[in-house]
Amino acid sequence: MNDQASTLRSMVSQRDAGTHNNMRVIAVGSGKGGVGKTSFVVNLAIALSELNYRVIVLDGDLGLANVDVVFGMTAKYSIRHLLSGEKRIEDILCPVKRGIKVLPGASGMFELANLDRGQLKNVLVNLGRLEKMADVLLIDTGAGLGHTVLNFLCASDEVIVITTPEPPAMADAYGLLKSLKGQQEQLNLKIVINRIHHESEAEICFEKLEHAAKKFLGLRVNLLGWIYDDPLMGKSIMEQYPLGLANPESLAYKYIQWIAGNVTGMDQRPPSSSGGIRKLIFSILKN
Numbered sequence: 001m002n003d004q005a006s007t008l009r010s011m012v013s014q015r016d017a018g019t020h021n022n023m024r025v026i027a028v029g030s031g032k033g034g035v036g037k038t039s040f041v042v043n044l045a046i047a048l049s050e051l052n053y054r055v056i057v058l059d060g061d062l063g064l065a066n067v068d069v070v071f072g073m074t075a076k077y078s079i080r081h082l083l084s085g086e087k088r089i090e091d092i093l094c095p096v097k098r099g100i101k102v103l104p105g106a107s108g109m110f111e112l113a114n115l116d117r118g119q120l121k122n123v124l125v126n127l128g129r130l131e132k133m134a135d136v137l138l139i140d141t142g143a144g145l146g147h148t149v150l151n152f153l154c155a156s157d158e159v160i161v162i163t164t165p166e167p168p169a170m171a172d173a174y175g176l177l178k179s180l181k182g183q184q185e186q187l188n189l190k191i192v193i194n195r196i197h198h199e200s201e202a203e204i205c206f207e208k209l210e211h212a213a214k215k216f217l218g219l220r221v222n223l224l225g226w227i228y229d230d231p232l233m234g235k236s237i238m239e240q241y242p243l244g245l246a247n248p249e250s251l252a253y254k255y256i257q258w259i260a261g262n263v264t265g266m267d268q269r270p271p272s273s274s275g276g277i278r279k280l281i282f283s284i285l286k287n
């Protein structure tokens with residue numbers, strides 16, 4: 001494991017050894033862009049806040065940041081100000097909705113997408129100062145397999161890989177798993193299948209990914225859940241008002257709420273009562 005990743009990991013273990021709060025660090029990656037990673041992170045944050053979790057979202061897509069935009073905000077300061085020494089990490093935290101805070105990346109800055117070792121270490125060390133402010137730090141990593149993305153993923157307690165059922169997205173999700181395997185042996189990997197039309201799609205996709213990860217990489221992955229394709233998601237992005245706030249009863253958000261419950265360890269059934277996968281997922285989650 002490289003330096004940056006080990007810095008955060010040692011912060012994580014120091015934190016776990018301490019008596020203060022345990023802030024869980026959960027990074028979400030995808031491989032392919034445009035599969036719904038940011039939409040998922042934003043709505044997962046809202047669903048976790050409904051469960052009384054204090055959430056900070058780090059926009060780890062440092063070059064093409066947009067979490068604040070999806071929340072309908074324009075952040076005044078970003079990680080760029082932290083790196084330049086102009087602001088402290090507490091100063092750049094942007095309160096959005098429901099007590100959620102965002103650590104904004106900076107859009108259109110190539111150099112931020114490719115932080116050098118010292119800069120990334122600076123960000124990671126600063127993150128440790130947020131320990132007592134949140135129960136969960138959700139990291140929305142960038143698409144692709146850049147070193148900043150891999151460092152964030154490897155340094156986190158848990159990694160959620162989100163994909164759609166489309167073959168290119170699945171291939172890139174596998175590519176991401178492969179890159180992660182090369183960097184770090186011990187990984188807590190969970191899969192979310194987004195934009196499905198039938199539960200059987202999620203079942204088939206997960207089984208393919210699970211099989212390939214086990215056979216070719218020797219990796220164990222777990223299914224965290226799936227989300228239906230829902231036109232209201234696109235509408236909420238256009239309106240810059242997150243789905244969980246605009247349409248909490250929507251199909252996609254109901255499944256994100258279910259996933260949030262799975263993240264917190266709640267033993268609950270998927271919202272829909274149809275389909276044979278329900279039994280499968282229930283038994284996977286119980287193991």
Ligand SMILES: Nc1ncnc2c1ncn2[C@@H]1O[C@H](COP(=O)(O)OP(=O)(O)OP(=O)(O)O)[C@@H](O)[C@H]1O
Nearest residue numbers: 033034035036037038039143228229230233234237
């Ligand atoms: N469950 C869903 N149903 C319908 N549309 C969705 C769903 N999830 C995401 N989308 C749509 O997919 C598009 C891409 O979503 P988003 O920006 O969240 O992807 P991303 O993976 O973060 O992309 P990037 O890697 O480029 O940042 C958006 O238009 C969004 O509305």
